[in-house]
Amino acid sequence: MQTDKAERITITLPSEMLAAIKDKVQSGAYGSTSELIREAMRMWQRKEEEHETRLSLIRNRLVNSAKSGAPVPLDDAFKTIERLHQERMTKVP
Numbered sequence: 001m002q003t004d005k006a007e008r009i010t011i012t013l014p015s016e017m018l019a020a021i022k023d024k025v026q027s028g029a030y031g032s033t034s035e036l037i038r039e040a041m042r043m044w045q046r047k048e049e050e051h052e053t054r055l056s057l058i059r060n061r062l063v064n065s066a067k068s069g070a071p072v073p074l075d076d077a078f079k080t081i082e083r084l085h086q087e088r089m090t091k092v093p
Contacts, residue, residue: 011037 030036
């Protein structure tokens, strides 16, 4: 855990959230409310990073798709998919 410089802040939480935090600390799951909040922040940061990674992958796929050739009309694409599906279904024993 990296704690170069910590800064004290004040936050306002709904009573239900505060009760849940206190319950976890009292149960011994966390050593303090600060420890629990730091863990929650790490989870949030990880979620944000994963979200950004997913968005980046989607953007890259869109760029690659746009560069992949001439567009295919949607009706033609669905007809091709249906034909391929029918061909597979006739081969299933």
